[in-house]
Every structure is written in C-alpha cells, then in structure tokens.
Amino acid sequence: MSLQVVTANRLDDGLVVFLTADGGWSENIDQARVADGKEAGNALLAEASVPELDIIIVGPYLIEVEQQDGGLVPTKYREILRTKGPSVRQDLGYQAG
Amino acid sequence: MYRYDDFDRQLVLERTEQFREQVERRLSGDITEEQFRPLRLMNGVYLQLHAYMLRVAVPYGTLRADQLRQLGYIARRYDKGYGHFTTRQNIQYNWPKLDEIPDALLDLAKVEMHAIQTSGNCIRNTTTDQYAGAAADEIEDPRPYCELIRQWSTFHPEFTYLPRKFKVAVTGSANDRAAVKVHDIGLRMHHNDAGEVGFEVIVGGGLGRTPFVGKTVRDFIGKNDLFSYLEAILRVYNRFGRRDNKYKARFKILVHEIGIEEVQRLVEEEWNLIKDGSLRVDDAEIAHYIEQFAPPAFETLTDDDAEFERRKAENREFANWVRSNVIAHKQPGYAIANVSLKPIGGIPGDATDTQMELVADLSDQYSFGDVRVTHEQNLVLPHVKKADLFSLWAELKNANLATANLGYVSDIICCPGLDYCALATARSIPLSQRISERFSDLDRQHDIGELKIKISGCINACGHHHVGHIGILGLDKRGKEFYQITLGGDASENAEIGKIAGAGFSEAEVVDAIESLVTKYLGIRETGERFIDTYRRVGMDPFKEVLYGDR
Amino acid sequence: MAIVKNDSVIDQEWITVDIEGDLPAGEENIIVPLARFKEERETLIGRNGGLGVQLNSGDAPEDLADDLDRLSIITVNFPAYTDGRGYSYARVLRERFGFKGELRAIGDVLRDQILYMHRCGFDAYELKNDDDVSLTKVRAALKEMTVYYQPTGDGRATAASLREQRRAAIKTAS
C-alpha cells in the first residue's frame, strides 16, 4: 500500500501546490488526488508533466502520503514542512492559517 | 564608498529590463522552465521549498545606509518582513513572487544594487574582509580591487557558462577574515621583497562535498597585472574544467586532479600571452578607485576617551559587549562595532525590516552611513567614535541587536537547512537555536572564549561546517535527521578542513555532545588557549572519548 | 533552421562532412571536424572548393593556428548552451591568432547567449527557428545591453575607456 499525490510549486508565486481531482492545483493537500500504487502514481505524474502545465506549475513530483485523522499527511518530513511552512517560523507559510 | 556612475546605472537598469522581459516570456509560455531556469539563476532567483528565493548581492559586503534601508523596505514590500544575511555576504529573501521580482529588482537598482550573478555557473559576488578600510591590521583597503573585480566579472562574455560556479575572495590583512583559502580564487594582499603591494594568488579551495584548502599558484602578482592574471585562470578553468560530472566540475577538482604545478603551467602560459593586453590596469586607473574608497572625514581624536572608559567601568554589560563585539580601528578614537544577528535562540543571520532600517539610521548617525555584512552573518558599523559607543550600544540593545557574543559559541554560522532549502537533508536552524539556548549565559560564553560553530543542512556546506572549530553537518538517516560532528576546522589564514569525529547524533543528543566537548576543553585548556588551540595541541582523541566513551 | 549574419539571414553554402563521411568530389564548400582536418590536412587543403573546420568542445583552437588563412569559416559547436568552452575558443581564434573569416556558432544557440557570443568574436549564428524569428531574436539580443565592462576583441568601447575619454575631455576643457 503506497498512497501518493503530485506536488509542485506554482509558477507565478512559487507556492506549494497539489494536483487535485479535477486537474487543477490546490494549496491544500487534502484536496489532492490520491493514487494508490506505483502504476497509478506514475500515471498521475505523467498527467502532471505535460508541457501545457509548464506555464502553471514548476517541477511536479510524486510524494508518499498517509491518511491521518481524515486528512493527508506526507510521510517525509521535508514534505510535511512544505505543507506547513518553516518549523522555525510557525507564523509563516500555510501553518499560519 | 563606491558610487555608480551613469555606466553602472545604465547596465543595471538594462539588466533589470532584460529580466523583466525574460519573466514575461516565461509567464506567457514563450520559454520553458528548462530554458528559464539558468536565466533566473543568473539573476539570483531560486525555487525553494516553500516559494521562490531572491538572493541580492552585497558586493564585497559593503552597504550604504540608504541601501540597507531599501533592503528593509524590500523585505516588507515583497517579502514577509525579514531577510537572511548569508556566509557570502549577501542577503536572501524567502518569499518573493516571480511576477513581482522585476519590480523588486527595479527598487534595488534605485539604490545601486542588484541580484546579478548571485547564482549560476558564473563568477559570483566577490567577498572580502568586513572590516576593510577600518581594520588596524590592514595593509591596504582591498575594496578598490574588489570593485574592479566586480566590474571585470559582471557579464563577462567568456565566463558566464563556466563548468560550475566560481567564487573569489580578497583579504587586505594578514589576519584573514574572508576565508580566502576556501574559495576558487583567494587573493591575499602582501608586500614583495621590493616592498610593493600585490597579491598572493591561491586557487582551488572550496567546501561542498569535497572540501579543499586552496594552493598557491603565484606568490605575488602586482596590482596592474591582477586582472589579466584572473582572466588567465578563468580561461584555463573554462577550457579544462570538467563538465562531465556536476560534482567534479568545480575548479578545486581540476586543481586536485591535474595538480597545482600543471595548473600553474597552464595559467602562466596563458597569462604570458595576454598580460600586455588591454586588461592591464594602470596606476592612474587604480587611483580613481582608491579615491572612491577614501576614508570618511574622521575627526582628529586621542585614542582614549574618558567618557567611554567611565561607561565601561560602570556598566558591566556594556563592558562585555565592548570586549566581544568592538574591534580596534586604524583611526585613533574610533572603533569597529559589530552588530550581532545571533540573539540567544534566534535564527542566525535573520534581520527584520525594522532592524535593517534601525541599523541604517544608526550608521547614518554614528558610522558615516557605512555598514558591512560579514561572512559570519552579522552586521558591522565600521567607523564609530569611541565616545559614541555607549549610546550606540543602548540603541542596539533595544532592538535585540547587541548580544555580546561575537566569535563565541552562540555566534553560530548556520545555513537555512531543511526549513527553507530544497536541497537540504536536515534542519540546521533549530539546532543552532538549541545550542545557543544551552549556552545562553553570556558570562559562560565569555569564559569559553572564541569558539566557532558552523552548521550546514547538507553536504553542500553553505554553512561552512568544514571550517568550523566545531562543524555540524545535518544528514538524513532513514528519514530521521541526524548530525555529524567535525572538529578542528579553521577558516582563517591557518585554514584547515575539520575531521569527522565519528558516528552521527540525533537532534536530541547533539546539543549534549557539543556541551561535553566544551566541558572537556575547559578542563584541559592551558592559559590563553582557545578551543582550536587546545584541539591542535591534544588532537582528536580526548574529544572523541567524551563523545563516544568506549563506543 | 536559419543562419543570421551581419543583420540578415544568409544561405547555407557549406556542407558539413563528419569524421568518416565521403568528401564530395566536386568543388563544394565543406566543413570538417578538427579531428579530420588534422588527419587529412594535405588532402583537404589540396582540394578545390572552400574549406572550413568545426570545433567541438574539448578541441584546441591552437591546432588551427598555422592554417587560419586557408579557412573561410570556423564553426564552433555548442553541444548545450551551458557548455561555455566555445566562448574561449572564439576569443583565442580572433584575438590571439587574428582569424578574419566567418566564425559561426552552431548547436544549442539560443537568443540569450547571442550577445555574449558576439562579444567573443562570433559573427554568425545558426538558430533552430525560421528565418524571421531568428533574425528578430538576433537583433533583439544584440541590442539588449549597451554598457560593457570587459575589453574583448569585438571593438565595443568599454565603460573604462569611455570614462577615461570623459576624464581627458574634462581635463582639456579646464
């Protein structure tokens, strides 16, 4: 079992975004489309890597996530930081609310 | 201080417009990210974990008050109210939006600043001694030469697509405060036998994943010949540096692989063919630049000031600050005041918009509008009358900028690490905060004396951990952050790469580990010895033992 | 594909023959890689028809020093725009050996590098775009900057020399 979502940075403001079910990009990981397993993950990434998206996002890649309390949480600490903001400035980034 | 003339101004404005157009081409899809990336990097724009990052050049670490004030404004207008001063004497903003960066660059251009060549495989911002033009131990102010290097290296048509980045550092003093031996080219000013002033040329130093202390390629190059000599070195590097492997592309690897003698042969051969060409800079031209950096209008004072002495005697806190943060000036009655950006538990090198504005105002008031950025991530007011030090200190203290810890255990160099950096393997800032808090007692810090801790969040070594007396490298071990300790590094004229002490520590353990090293040192030091001196005398073993026991 | 030289699009009048390809029998103008030139120098310079050499990254322009007056064109191949060796080759050819023929940048030649190429001595650029786009790009690139700090062989006045002139003018005026 490995759940994955696609993340990237938005081209114009650089902020962290996730590929959503309707093919858009959201700042909220909980709205991300989840792929289960390697094959589904690669398909999702392929969808996010088409040239047309080059003017919307930069550098899409897959990250592993887990379901936790009804939300999605990345398994890697680096990616948790990306969903929140710097751990040393909890007043900044998405965690600032 | 150097002021732009219309040529410099025009060049920066043209560059700003050029980048605005490149950003437009990118946003409209005219160029791809792959094509845009090197263009944005050449203008100091990275993409980091949370957002874009803009790195602004502070050429040779010298700022005017109006420039620092503008940096504060930019922090507020385009960022989230702060900036991060780096080991490269630059400032980084962590949250600018790509579509606003051209405006930020235009605002920088208004105060004669830019982000040119703060990234990319080109010649980067030249760094130097933060006390240039003020230090009592200086042979000559290195900044006129740094400015000439800045101009020579800016948009150098031949050297904009080098194998890898290229860093030049210059020291005008025998006491090297610019870490010249760990740069691609280090220039050390000295006298030759004829009594002329020139430069020793050191090449192939560097940190990163394969650290090297640089080697001397030429004992002495005269001032007039410096620029053709630099061009010869760069041409050799551009032609022969490795391009097959990014990790072996730095100049240091070429120097290591073909040897300093061969590098010397190639450089001298090239130089002999170009030395009489148009890069020879004559004395008259150099004199124009020396004039630009002429000392400010110092008053004629006696060196000791009764009021200053009285304040020191009365106020222990002030006296401690003077002891650690104030340094001898070449002009009698003046001193160099260091502004610590390392408050206990703070983020090393970060300054808020209002702090920048305050330091700008204080420099206007007390230091001829001159401010410096240090590679140790602090600020400096280089020309303060001793009689003014007390009022300066009081104002700095109000803004949490007067921590009396320069060179001490809490004056930690620290890269952004995993909190910001896309390349990081571990966080570095929280660690520096925990260490700083552990040693929060300033009396204890003063007792420990000079101890340079340097922390990097990955092997790229932006936090100079290889040359920390105690270096800490953050790594990732199966998803957990852990930290490797090196000992005995030194960035000074006695440059040395630290040695790995042994297995790494978890975040929870590492602060204790540092404390045990310090305790050991205190137990065995001889009179007058700094940590690094004791380490050199006794070697690794006693320290290893306190870290690992029988482990 | 278009070649831009002297503010206009020019025809491709050269056939590039690779390291082992057959040499054309007639009087065609040919360009051969440096390696082949070194190997078959006598044959090549004895041939009728124009001769040019292609430099690839890692080649030594010094190898052509004695033959430059036999060559009408040298192409310098940029395998990737990030490989900047060709800039040094161009300066060495122009400034050290005084090569007067056409110096053409080929390979990964993009708009944003053209000004640097020109400053290093290139006078022709082979772009992957069509004629109009290529010409527009080269024109735009060449006028993007007007201040130059480094003396190269391109004849542009440097900021330092203009400052010097200005100081001299002020001196004579006073």
Ligand code: HEM
């Ligand atoms: C946050 C974004 C940053 C990125 C992506 C980055 C990237 C890198 C990389 C890849 C290297 C290794 C280069 C090599 O060895 O070839 C490096 C080295 C270095 N960087 Fe950074 N860096 C960043 C921030 C900083 C900061 C904040 C500082 C100053 C505090 C800094 C100063 C340096 C220094 C001094 C070196 C090592 C010296 C050398 O070039 O050998 N960098 N950086």
Ligand code: SF4
């Ligand atoms: S050392 Fe590593 S983690 Fe730290 S700033 Fe440099 S690249 Fe980032």
